[in-house]
Amino acid sequence: MSLDARLVVRRDGFTLDAVLRAEAGEVVALLGPNGAGKTTALRALAGLVPLDDGHIELDGERLDDPAGKLFTAPEHRHIGVVFQDYLLFPHLSAVENVAFGPRCRGVPRARARADAAELLGRVGLAEHTGKKPRQLSGGQAQRVALARALATGPRLLLLDEPLAALDARTRLDTRAHLRGHLAGHAGPTVLVTHDPLDAMMLADRLVILEHGRVVQTGDAAAITSRPRTDYVARLVGLNLYRGRADGELVRITDDFALTTATPQHGDVFVAFPPAAVALYAARPDGSPRNTWRATVAAVSRHGDALRIELTGAVTVAADVTPAAAVQLGLEPGREVWASLKATEATSYPA
Ligand SMILES: Nc1ncnc2c1ncn2[C@@H]1O[C@H](COP(=O)(O)OP(=O)(O)OP(=O)(O)O)[C@@H](O)[C@H]1O
DSSP: OOEEEEEEEEETTEEEEEEEEEOTTOEEEEEOOTTSSHHHHHHHHHTSSOOSEEEEEETTEEEEEGGGTEEOOGGGSOEEEEOTTOOOOTTSOHHHHHHHHHHHTTOOHHHHHHHHHHHHHHTTOGGGTTOOGGGSOHHHHHHHHHHHHHTTOOSEEEEESTTTTSOHHHHHHHHHHHHHHHHTOOSOEEEEESOHHHHHHHOSEEEEEETTEEEEEEOHHHHHHSOOSHHHHHHHTOEEEEEEEEEEEEEEETTEEEEEEEEEEEEEEEEEOGGGEEEESSOOTTOOTTEEEEEEEEEEEETTEEEEEEEESSOEEEEEOHHHHHHHTOOTTOEEEEEEOGGGOEEEEO
C-alpha cells in the first residue's frame, strides 16, 4: 500500500503543485503557513477538489489522471478522512457514527455495530459508545472521528489539523494517543497541520509546503538541523542565512562574513541557534572572529530567556538571560557587540 501523487490545482492567484509520496504505514505531515495549500492538497487527495494536472495513485491504481480524463468519486477511493471539526452526525450515537460507513457499504447492522464498538474500545471509548457527539468532550469526539475514518478499512488515511479544535491540555494527551492509533493503520497516512510540534510528534516524515510548492522534506531531525527557508528556520528557532562558502569562511553580504565549523565550497546555508549568540557592551577580547556591532531592535520573552532581535550587518536573534539583559541595558536602540562561536555555526549546501 503506497501513495504516489502529483497534485496540481490552479486557482486565481494561487497554484498548488506538489509531489507527495507515502509508503505503507508511513505517517507524512504536510506542514506550512496559512494559505500554503495544505487543505487544498488534502481535499484533492480525498476527491473533493478536482486536479487540474498531475495524478493520484494508490496501491498502484490510478484514481485521478486529468490528462486521461480519469476521476474517481470520493466514495470509491477507499480513503478515510478526519476533518478538522470532525463532522460527526449530531443525531447519531458514537457507535452509530462509526458504524455508518460500513452500513453504507452493505455490512449487516449487528456486524457493523460490533465492529464499531470494538474500534471505539481500541481508541479508549468503550464506556462512551452510546453518547451523542454533544455529550462528548473535544478529545473524545476527535477519537470517534478517527474510529469512523478507520471503520471502512481505508487504504489511505487523511487528517486535517487533527488537534486544532482541542484546548492545550487535551491536545497534549490526544497527541500522544493519536500517535499510537496511527501506528495501527496499515496504509499510508497524510496529515495536515500548521503546528510544528504536531507534525514532529505524529509524523515519520515532514513535507513543508509554502506558496503551493514543496520547499523541504525529511524527518524531524533533518528538517530542524538543516532548514532551507526562513519559514522553517523560524519554526525551529534558528538564525538562517544564505551565502557563498570558501572553506570555513562564508560570505553573507559584501561586508559581512561568518566563520563556521563546517568547511564548504559554493552556495550554502548557515544556521545557528539564538542561544549561540553572545552580547557584550564593549568589543570582547580574544575572539576576533564572528564579532560584529549590532543594534537592539526588539526584546521579547522566550521561555526562560529573553529573545533579542538585532539589526546591523545582518538581522539576527539572540537569546540572553533576563539578568544579562538588565546588566547590558538591552532595550530598543541600544548598541552592543554580538559574537558567535564558529563551532556553533553549521553550513550546508544550498
Ligand atoms: N475554494 C477556493 N476557491 C478559490 N481559492 C481558494 C479556495 N480555497 C482556497 N483557496 C486559496 O488557495 C490557497 C491555499 O489555501 P489552503 O486552504 O489550501 O491553504 P492552507 O495551507 O490549508 O491554509 P490554512 O492553514 O490557512 O488552512 C489560498 O490562497 C486560498 O485563498
